[in-house]
Amino acid sequence: MLVIGVAGTELTAQERDWLRHPACGGVILFSRNFASKMQVAELAQAIREAAGRPQLLCVDQEGGRVQRFREGYSALPPLEGFGRLYARDREAALRLAEEHAWLMASEVRATGVDLSFAPVVDLGRGNRAIGDRAFSDDPRIVADFARAYVRGMHAAGMAATLKHFPGHGSVPEDTHHEDAVDDRPLEAIRAQDLVPFAAGIEAGADAVMMAHVVYPQVAPEPAGYSRRWIGGILRGELGFRGVVFSDDIGMAAAFSAGGVAARIHAHLDAGCDVVLVCHPQLVEESLAAMAGRALQPDVLSGLIGRSAIDWERLIADARHGAARGRLEGGLA
Template identity: 40%
Template sequence: MAIDPGLRRLALGTLLAAFPGDTAPEWAVTLLADGLAGHTLFGTNVTDPAQVSRLTARLREGRDDALIAIDEEGGDVTRLSHRTGSPYPGNAALGAVDDESLTRAVYAAIGADLVAAGINLDLAPTVDVNTADDNPIIGTRSFGADPRLVARHARAAVEGLQSAGVAACAKHFPGHGATVTDSHLSLPTVDVPLEVLRERDLPPFAEVAASAKAVMSAHIRVPALTGDDPATFSRAALQGLLRDELGFRGAIVTDALEMVGAAATAGGIPQAAVRALTAGADLLCIGAQVDAALVEAVAAEVAAGVPAARLEEAVSRTTELATWTAKHRTLLSYDDDLGLAAARRAVRVEGSLSGFGTPLVVQLVSGYSIAEGRVPWGLSPHLDGIEQVEVVAADASATDLAARAGNRPIVIVGRHTHRKPESRALVEQLASTHAVGVVEMGWPSTWRPSQVRAFVTTHGASLANGRAAAEALGLLHA
């Protein structure tokens, strides 16, 4: 059955699509002319700044006020700099420094980069309070484990982004920081009373409810609030808690509906779209694996399953969001060394850094989350003539590495090194025979190996974090 053209346009006005490649396919532009709210750009869409500017200009030929979104958090989650690593430290580093003016300045710089690229909606900042040390999806994306600290920096980050005219989207409501599973891969459950949620997870969202132009819902289940559903499908969460209790009046954006936490729960992406809109969401991120057929299928399901009045309300909010960005777009200037200066302030050193000038650098291979993607990290870009090897801890021989180092000290670089027994054992074995320094670039832990000479915590693995660590070790000079 053919969709009523008016309903189709309304349905399209609630959707953020995506496409592969560094040029826009014709359907992506045509659907914008038909009323599609916009597109989300991923790392696969980005090669260099000039190319991104051409791409966004081409998209705006479909409709000038289209929303063009991106996950540009700085730190470990970057799309604009996915080939090199971000020039800015992420939230954990900014939280460790705890200078709200610095957080505001870094996010204003990120906003300036996005404006130059033609992007007007940043799916950031992450304002989750990371209370689970082994959280596999948040970690260094969080400002910290203290709700009050996270709230202060959430406000500063939103102010920084929006000072450039880029809409900020605080995520992941009602808080993804206490989870130990990844909502890309399953439906995490946070089984706590609402009182705990209000004290621990909600303060950052309450802090930015009056200022952030958008808030992103999480595909997490909080039984006391959402029952068996993820928050994205919960009217109690989106309307009752976020709008009625916290007073949020901006656009509610969903996390990607292709994620297992949403699509598998609803029985498919089109069905997830209907449930999210019915619950009170306004702008739906379909995901990264999108084509014209999927967009049309989602639009058809939405047009048939969601009342027109609810669609009109959602589209009015997405339109208001786009209008705000057009009015407030500002070309800001900033110091090119801002990111590095911030990363330097986040470095924490325990022990002595003397004598590490010409070490063998051993980088422990680690995985990456779907949110992060495969982005370069470590000290390698900053090492000039210093030998580095990459090893998988489970397969590495401490004896062979010690022999390779000879009389040189060893610097071991890792992310979440404490999480794997084989990584901890390798560090301990090498420290028993050599002067060893450890550089931890993941979420900080209390683990400190015995006998190591120095332990360096960067609070993130961005390009800027790596350079700051290399400088601290005396491997290069600013």
């Protein structure tokens, strides 16, 4: 299945047609799709009505610099601050991270959006794309936060997505703009980057997003379209049974698979359940590429509409105001 991007704050006629395509399983929203809390809720409803069947609506609402919905939403601090607090007070840091997860997920759910792709469990080791999105450079500390964050999202009725498997943090390159190669042996990756993923999976994470990073000592292709990484290690070794998402196939590091159709097929053939097509200009060709493929319309059903919630009830919840007060001032 595909999860696609749309261009603006309202659907075009062409986008409505895309949503009715049987291979379209959902929409990922960005800042370009957001004007206000009311508008984005109306857009979410319009997407579902246009599709005429369940659709996964998702967003990257991590906090810090990666927060697509802002005005009217809590200003969430980046994850890096929790790692600094952990050094002083482990239990306080984990409690606050769980509150961060609950607050983020509750506000996204109240908007009518099913899923925020969170948490980032990459190690904070200088990657240009990850930066302060990572909790820590220590795999065991990140593992602690992965467990706490999954708990918080689940408490809000949202599925949790670990990203970016098997770990994007230990190379400097930003795969949005360039290829990235991590030449460490599998044993080193297992002992470090895989530790938080294993913890998050054990805690019940529902989905995993792959990295567009090549690990040549493990497999010759990027992890996102590697049978070894998805089937052998993620599903086989770590026992993950949830949904596997690709990262965006419009990113520069995905081009190694070839054209748009080749990227779609490479990811699905390797074991991804869902391919992200975030750039609207790639959607038409991506949908056409799905012709003849067996579809899995139920693959996303466990991530959609887990609980009924609305803004009025959320704001009346004392936990919302308390969590917002603790987090909006930043992490001292």
